[in-house]
Amino acid sequence: MGGRGDGQCPGGMVAAVRKYGSSVLLLLVGIAVLRVSLFGDLYLRYVQAGLRPYLIASGGLLALLGLVRSALTARTGWEDSRDADVHGRQDHCHAHTGAPRVAWLLTLPAVALLWFPPPALGSYSAAREEAARAEKFVVTFPALPAGDPVELSLAEFGSRAAYDSGYSLRDRTVRLTGFVTRDDDGTWYVTRLRVACCAADATAVKAEVRGVRAPEADTWVTVTGTWHPSGRLGSAAAWPPVLDATDARPIAEPADPYEER
Incomplete structure (x- = not known):
């Protein structure tokens, strides 16, 4: 048997x-x-x-x-x-x-x-992304929609802050959404990753946040504030852009965590 x-x-x-x-x-x-x-x-x-x-x-x-x-x-x-x-x-x-x-x-x-x-790519991936900007991209951008705060992607906020010769962000209140990343010196950023096809080609866009306390790293937040001009347009000093924030509200991670390129 x-x-x-x-x-x-x-x-x-x-x-x-x-x-x-x-x-x-x-x-x-x-x-x-x-x-x-x-x-x-x-x-x-x-x-x-x-x-x-x-x-x-x-x-x-x-x-x-x-x-x-x-x-x-x-x-x-x-x-x-x-x-x-x-x-x-x-x-x-x-x-x-x-x-x-x-x-x-x-x-x-x-x-x-x-x-x-x-999980989706987070602060580690963003920290490894080097930002490179050139003066040849300085142009005049279209006017922003009326009414404050105006909702902007981090890519658009960064582009206008670094390259807009018309200074369309001046005196405007903006709202940005992303996750929290930090430097060793305590500086923190609202950050988003952009993809053209998939997570493998992701690149980081971010804005330095001043005026409010930093949440934990990788926390998703909606930050409201005004653009803080820094550096000459198109220069390395203009990147990353700076936001003088009045509010940073934690939110749930969006279903689509990336910005499209």
Whole structure:
């Protein structure tokens, strides 16, 4: 009972796990991609909204490939076992149990993505981004909309502060949204990451905040204040722009944490 003549390979469970390993990996990755792209807004941490259909299609295709491969593997195994004698079965089992167990570590990234999706890029990524500005970009910008405070992206605020020869930010109250980053000397910034395609090409935009106490790093805030001119337009001294703040209100992280380029 339970010997070699019962139609099972010695160590059959281990053999089965190794035999279906690639199928399970495809299925796990497909399900993980579908989870972040199909069931919520998690995909916005990694790519632009317009790429969602491609993520869904990719996840569905990977999951389907995993299922098809499992079915083909099961069919091949059934056909082999039906025709093999005991000696042949032992050779067959021996031939299919040599895969190294360490290969199963490849499933860990897929499982991690499925159960513990990483957060959006934060202060560490922004701190590594070097700002480079040149005087040749100094131009006159269109007038801002009437009424204060005016809601601006950090990219637009920074561009107007550093390059607008018409000084459209002067005497205007603005509202900026981003997460908190800090320097070692205590200076803090409201920061946002911009993406053209996905998180891999993210670049940082930020504004120094003065006049209010800094929240914890990576806290999302909406900051209200007025532009504090510093440095000659287009020069390194004009970047990052400075905001004299009157209020910094913590908020929940937006569903889409990035600004588009």
